[in-house]
Amino acid sequence: AIFKNEQQKHEELKRLDKKHFLHPTSSLKQQQEEGPAFIFTEGEGIYLKDIQGRKLMDSLSSLWNVNIGHGRKELGEVAMQQMGTLAFSSAFSAWSHEPVIRLAAKIAEMTPGNLNTTFFTSGGSEANDTAFKTVRHYWKLKGQPEKKKIVSRKKSYHGLAMGATSATGLQPFRDFTTSLAQDFHYVESTVESLRQLIEEQGADTIAAFISEPIQGSGGVNVAPVGYFQEVRRICDENDILFIADEVITGFGRTGKTFGMDHYDVVPDIMCIAKGVSSGYAPLGGMVISEDIHQELIDLSDGIFMHGYTYSGHPMCCAVAMKNIEIIERENLIENVRVMGDQMLQGFNWLEKEHDLVCNVRGLGLLGAIGLQSKTEEQLAPKVVNEALKRGLICRAVLYDGQDTLAFAPPFIINKQEMDEMITILHESLIAVEKDL
Ligand code: PLP
Numbered sequence: 001a002i003f004k005n006e007q008q009k010h011e012e013l014k015r016l017d018k019k020h021f022l023h024p025t026s027s028l029k030q031q032q033e034e035g036p037a038f039i040f041t042e043g044e045g046i047y048l049k050d051i052q053g054r055k056l057m058d059s060l061s062s063l064w065n066v067n068i069g070h071g072r073k074e075l076g077e078v079a080m081q082q083m084g085t086l087a088f089s090s091a092f093s094a095w096s097h098e099p100v101i102r103l104a105a106k107i108a109e110m111t112p113g114n115l116n117t118t119f120f121t122s123g124g125s126e127a128n129d130t131a132f133k134t135v136r137h138y139w140k141l142k143g144q145p146e147k148k149k150i151v152s153r154k155k156s157y158h159g160l161a162m163g164a165t166s167a168t169g170l171q172p173f174r175d176f177t178t179s180l181a182q183d184f185h186y187v188e189s190t191v192e193s194l195r196q197l198i199e200e201q202g203a204d205t206i207a208a209f210i211s212e213p214i215q216g217s218g219g220v221n222v223a224p225v226g227y228f229q230e231v232r233r234i235c236d237e238n239d240i241l242f243i244a245d246e247v248i249t250g251f252g253r254t255g256k257t258f259g260m261d262h263y264d265v266v267p268d269i270m271c272i273a274k275g276v277s278s279g280y281a282p283l284g285g286m287v288i289s290e291d292i293h294q295e296l297i298d299l300s301d302g303i304f305m306h307g308y309t310y311s312g313h314p315m316c317c318a319v320a321m322k323n324i325e326i327i328e329r330e331n332l333i334e335n336v337r338v339m340g341d342q343m344l345q346g347f348n349w350l351e352k353e354h355d356l357v358c359n360v361r362g363l364g365l366l367g368a369i370g371l372q373s374k375t376e377e378q379l380a381p382k383v384v385n386e387a388l389k390r391g392l393i394c395r396a397v398l399y400d401g402q403d404t405l406a407f408a409p410p411f412i413i414n415k416q417e418m419d420e421m422i423t424i425l426h427e428s429l430i431a432v433e434k435d436l
Helices: 002-020 028-034 073-086 098-110 124-141 162-167 171-175 191-201 227-237 259-263 290-299 314-329 332-353 380-389 415-435
Strands: 040-044 047-050 055-058 115-121 149-153 184-187 206-211 241-245 269-272 284-289 357-363 366-371 395-397 404-407
Touching (some): 073 314, 115 269, 115 290, 124 290, 149 162, 162 171, 184 191, 206 227, 332 366, 380 415
Parallel strands (some): 206 241
Antiparallel strands (some): 040 047, 047 055, 269 284, 357 366
């Protein structure tokens, strides 16, 4: 009888999901035909459990964000404590509270160079929109309102608010709507392409260049050697601000605190989200350099006319602070380095074992396996399917004609779990090969 109840509940949830829940970034037709593939009920460590009792390894930390792993009761306790004392108060104007102050100070301590002041948002898209508005505001205050163009890289992903969509280099996201924000330009991932664009458009029309240290949604693309150092020089020479979108790479994902740390490049502005709170509470932010901060203060002609209701939400800030404490206390970035090496070794082995694997790449616990079939058909969805049968959730990246599997396991993954992940991928690739 209990089983029957569970079954009924599952059917009811599926029905309600189809009718009432519009899923983000999803096939609406597939939703209607098949209903939700999983209804998750629990998370523990690197595993998720669904309503049918299936236990699945979460090899992407859900959306590259649950970095400290699932089921951390400590974060629930902090959230409860904060909600019980001060659930919400505005941070507009001159109002403030301790969680936001402490978190801003902590972020300043962690970020490189003189990136010392944070504006908070609820996620990465808002963080990037905030950065685009801020750099334009900055140049306007400096008497150069025509310096307003934003340059991003092809295959980049910067989120889906209007500004963030406009900066996103992956075409399918921009094609979703008929009209975008103005003054966005895209370059290839070469310094020549950036130089050429600056020449064509004029440095006096360009406000900022934005890039992820490693492109995530675009397929885990590591930039060419020396690229960011040269881009930093070009930006300096041309008075163009450099925005690093560290939404995925920030707070340890690549084995250093920030992705740009690998290149010894200090951006003028850093956008953060995901890993700052490991997804336990929605939070993002824009961190600006002391120079920009000081100019904004000195040149300001009034109010910084930008702010969200949830800019500096007390509970989200308290949760983020505890998340960072856990990353430091458990030395998780060191584990990212060790396990990242093991992951890449595993990928290299898969490349040797399987003709379908044409390249592997990664840095820390951010990696990808590129696939190639002799025909046109895309293999990644088939591997995802086979992996799922064997208890592993992984993600296919198919934009821009790619055929890639992307990975970003939680920082707490251990050797045995990593072995298991590689073994499942091996078996899944064999199954796909057999079927071809
Ligand atoms: N920037 C990067 C690099 C991202 O990967 C994402 C999300 O995946 C975003 C921005 C957008 O963040 P959010 O989805 O929190 O708005």
